[in-house]
Amino acid sequence: MTMMKKVINRLILRKPSEYSPRWLSTASEKSIPVAQPRTKRSLLFDKVKTNPKSSITDILNDYQNNGNILNRFEATSLSNYFRKRKNYQSTLQLFEWMESNKLRITNADQAIQIDLLYKTKDLASAEEYFNSLQDSEKTNKTYGALQSCYCKEKALDKALDIFEKMKVLKYMSLLNYNNMLSLYYNIGQPEKVVSLVQEMEEKNFVPNLYTYNLLINSYAALKNLDAVEEILERMESKNVKCDLFTYGNLATIYFNAGLHEKANTYLVMMEKMENAPSEDMFEAARTRIKLYSEMNDLSGVNRAWDSLKSTFPTPNNTSYLFILLALSKLGDLERLESLFKEWENGCSYYDYRLPNVILEYYLKHNMNDKANALYTSMINRETAPNLRTLNLFATLCIKNSDIDLALKYLEMGVDIAGSKKRNWFPPDETVKLFLDYFEEEKDADIAEKFVQSMKKISHIDSKVYDYLLSNITASDA
Numbered sequence: 212m213t214m215m216k217k218v219i220n221r222l223i224l225r226k227p228s229e230y231s232p233r234w235l236s237t238a239s240e241k242s243i244p245v246a247q248p249r250t251k252r253s254l255l256f257d258k259v260k261t262n263p264k265s266s267i268t269d270i271l272n273d274y275q276n277n278g279n280i281l282n283r284f285e286a287t288s289l290s291n292y293f294r295k296r297k298n299y300q301s302t303l304q305l306f307e308w309m310e311s312n313k314l315r316i317t318n319a320d321q322a323i324q325i326d327l328l329y330k331t332k333d334l335a336s337a338e339e340y341f342n343s344l345q346d347s348e349k350t351n352k353t354y355g356a357l358q359s360c361y362c363k364e365k366a367l368d369k370a371l372d373i374f375e376k377m378k379v380l381k382y383m384s385l386l387n388y389n390n391m392l393s394l395y396y397n398i399g400q401p402e403k404v405v406s407l408v409q410e411m412e413e414k415n416f417v418p419n420l421y422t423y424n425l426l427i428n429s430y431a432a433l434k435n436l437d438a439v440e441e442i443l444e445r446m447e448s449k450n451v452k453c454d455l456f457t458y459g460n461l462a463t464i465y466f467n468a469g470l471h472e473k474a475n476t477y478l479v480m481m482e483k484m485e486n487a488p489s490e491d492m493f494e495a496a497r498t499r500i501k502l503y504s505e506m507n508d509l510s511g512v513n514r515a516w517d518s519l520k521s522t523f524p525t526p527n528n529t530s531y532l533f534i535l536l537a538l539s540k541l542g543d544l545e546r547l548e549s550l551f552k553e554w555e556n557g558c559s560y561y562d563y564r565l566p567n568v569i570l571e572y573y574l575k576h577n578m579n580d581k582a583n584a585l586y587t588s589m590i591n592r593e594t595a596p597n598l599r600t601l602n603l604f605a606t607l608c609i610k611n612s613d614i615d616l617a618l619k620y621l622e623m624g625v626d627i628a629g630s631k632k633r634n635w636f637p638p639d640e641t642v643k644l645f646l647d648y649f650e651e652e653k654d655a656d657i658a659e660k661f662v663q664s665m666k667k668i669s670h671i672d673s674k675v676y677d678y679l680l681s682n683i684t685a686s687d688a
Contacts, residue, residue, distance in 0.1 A: 255285060259292070267293075267304045281314060290323070303327040321348055322356040329360040351382035358387055362394040370394055383547050392425045401429035420451055424460055431464040440465065455481055455495035462502055471506050478502060482514065492522050497533045504537035512537045513546075528562040529556070535568040547572065561592045563600045570603045574610070582607055597635050598624050605637070609644045614657055618664070621645070627666050636668075 258270050264567045267289075267443055271281060286309055303463040310316055320552050321344060343355060354377050361370035364537035377383055388411045395403040408418065408426055418426070423446055430438040441460075446453065453461075456482045466474035476565070478499050503511030516534045519526060531554040538547040551569050566589050573582035581637040586607055589596070592653035601624035619638060628636035642665075649658040 255279070255281075255289070256292070259289065267301045271305070271308050275312070281309075281312075283315065286314065286512060295531065299327050299330045303331050311672070316350050322352040325353060325356040325360065329363070334360055334364050334366065339593050350603070351377070351380075351384065353433065353534060354380070354382050355387055359390050362390040365394060366400055367394065367398060367460075382415070383414070385411075385419060385422070388416055389419075389421055389425070396425055396429055396432075399432075401432040404429035405433075415658050420457065423451060424457055427457070427460060427464070431468075434468075436464075437475065455476070455484055455491045458484070459495055459498040462498065466502055466505065474502060475506065475508075475511075478511065482518065493519070493530070497530060500533045500537050504540050507541060509541045509543060512541065516550075528558065528560065528565065532562075532564050532568070534564055539568050539572045544572070559645065561594050563589070563594070563597045567597075567599050567603060570600075574603065574606055578633075579607075579610060583611070598627055598633055601627070602637055602641055606641055606644060608647055614648060614652070614654065617645070618657060618660055621663050625667055629668050 255274055257272075258274065259267070262270060267431070271530065275281065286305065289305055290302055293305065294301070303324065306316070306320060306327070309320075317523070321340075324335045325341055328340050337357060341349070341357045344353060354373060358370060358377065360371045361373060369389065374387065377387060388407065392404050392407055394408065395401070396673060404425055411422075412418065423442060427439050427442050430436070430442065443453075443461075459664045461475045462477035462481070464474075465471070465477065472524075481495055482493075483501055496515050499515035500512055500519075503509075519530060523530070531550065534550055535547060535554075538550065544586045547569065553564065554565055564584060570582060570585050573585065575580070586604065590604075591602070601620045605620040605624070608614070608620065621641075624636050627633070645661055651663070
């Protein structure tokens, strides 16, 4: 399966956390004062921003030792600042500092800490904190936070147990149902999604767009496209409007079902949606790029890229990767090289995934001069190449009859693959290139080194190597 096809198989869904209640969001609490002296708050934030690698505990201790008192407004602002940047470790340190300094902790704070402990440590730490709470502190918020952890961990038994407890305690909410629906879908039980939605509606919980997305994807997994159509009709009757993610889901579903014309209909609908710049549009444009490329629609790919660039003038590395993969598949070499140069000239981090696409294209089309020029540029970079890069380097060196250097790159890759348990390295195609070379050149010494490298990762049956070496040795005799 190609890299692009692997990407295609991922259905687009918003994470359950995006539908979290207000107390688990980055929004400030209503009880927090609106106006605060800006100078003191700015001083604290300046210290945090100018010392991003410093311990927040040390910064807060220093702030307090200088006669300042951290209030709820500042604490919540800091929490929001860290969580928005996914700096969960600093957020957790902030809450722990607040507790140790007897600053008021709300039940919502405790729920957030459960989530943070799971993200920064493990499930056991989140459970331990929950169990340490007073009975009065075990509310719908803290129960809900722990249930969310179980669902993310795919701990089905624990998730079901706490789900049933919350029903008894009358703590249920739409979010709790959506968490369970997401869990069932992610562990490959789409039929449970269907039955749980029925239960949810019987208990008068009204599905939202996230619920419908899960239901649509579950019916698709069950290969029941008629039910998918029925869900769309139900959404329309209840005035639940599809967004970019819904259309992306539908386009992916119909593409995977082989109904490319219908998939294209939803891609066009995505194009017509006018939204303010957002992460939704970011992901939606990339979805269009990958689906249009699989349908061999170069103009669609280019429209999707132009749309993304008009909204995000400086796309990130992953977005460039999507367009390069698409152009490589469709064979548009001129635009492929042009966008690669555009990325290379403006990138702040040399991500080897991108030049890999170009180098692989050159090798596949026997463009050896261009491959060698790109190789020279790549080896002069300061960042270390990844496994796929090392594999491409080895392939190029074999084509150049530089077997010693090819073996060097192979051995580098074997060491990395062994330590990281990447069983795909080296690919069968690369192994065959080495074997073909040894068969032709009858180089027993190099072949023996190759065999020893492969034995480190048990990549091929030893009988193959024994046969290879015996043939080479026999021919030298």
